[in-house]
Amino acid sequence: MEKINFVKMHGLGNDFILIDCLKNDLPKPQEFAIHYCNRRFGIGADQLLLLYPSQIADFKMKIFNADGSEVEMCGNGIRCFAKYIWDRGLSNKDVLEVETLAGIIKPKKVGELVQVDMGKPEFHPNKIPVDVEGDSAFDLMLEVSGWHARINCVSMGNPHAVIFLDEEPKNFAVTKYGPLIENHPIFPKRTNVEFAYVKNSSEIVMRVWERGAGETLACGTGACATAVAAMVKEFTNKKVTVHLLGGDLLIEWAADGHVYMTGPAQEVFEGVVKVPQIG
Known part of the structure; x- marks a missing residue:
């Protein structure tokens, strides 16, 4: 032994x-x-x-x-x-x-x-990967168990589906919708799923369902993907604090195109x- x-x-x-x-x-x-x-x-x-x-x-x-x-x-x-x-x-x-x-x-x-x-975020569907046409996988409508989710797909070296909510995700059914989206056939390698609320131009509140692990208290690549998606959609500045269940991460999308995570x-x-x- x-x-x-x-x-x-x-x-x-x-x-x-x-x-x-x-x-x-x-x-x-x-x-x-x-x-x-x-x-x-x-x-x-x-x-x-x-x-x-x-x-x-x-x-x-x-x-x-x-x-x-x-x-x-x-x-x-x-x-x-x-x-x-x-x-x-x-x-x-x-x-x-x-x-x-x-x-x-x-x-x-x-x-x-x-x-x-x-490194640099990747938005092309083939590189994430997500099975859709076009050069971007933002604002995709996905129906799961009767809920119509608007997802924004980003790769930070691994696949992410970011969903922006109208309120903080404290009471959101992450454990219900997370696995349904993770295993949706549109994602050939499955995906991580982020449920996020933009609090203001420099703060995001987020819960995450991690591919193969379930809901976790924090996800670094997920925080980066969520921040980048919010920045692309002009919800936030290029430097934000992401509040996760386990604590905070500082995410910056710098002028060199790279995403920097500090925690x-x-x-x-x-x-x-x-x-x-x-x-």
Whole structure:
């Protein structure tokens, strides 16, 4: 029975199991994620983060949802990933280059916070992906369980469907409509779903249904996608605070076309699990 060391971390309550695979690979990561992200029978987390060496960047991050599916990027996750690296002296660089399925992402130290260059948003339906004609997937009408949702699709390295509501989403039926939109056939790779309310030109209130994880307390890429959608629609300025259930993220769409996300990352505890035959 193999022993695996792990660290439990979170970014605004969006929580992760992080495993250092610089020297030893983790066998069957999909099965591990399903088993140990379970909050009743495992450690409990939204996602599993794996730290690997990289041939094209400083490090490589692999991400698995609680349902075992592998995903391209996670904004809160990469902040935790960077904090782990800095806290353990694995790099003395203030700006890291991290290889992900969404490309090379660059987290940067900003005092006690971590700022992440999330790259440029993608709006073309083929790149998100969303199965519609044209060059944009904004203002699409989607009927789910009798509700006509107006969705705005953006990729921040992973797919997002942003819905702007007329009031704060505190009492909105996220757990009803989230999975219906996530798994709608218009999204060939499923999608994350954001339910947002523009409070004013510099503040957005948001809840998120994450693909493969369900509702989470925060989503970094989701906050970026929501902010960008609001900026495109001229609801807000180019720099906004996004209020999530777990706390706040500062999102800026800068003149260079890149989206910058700044927020906290925290380590909760370290542990060891004895891994039996799983799967």
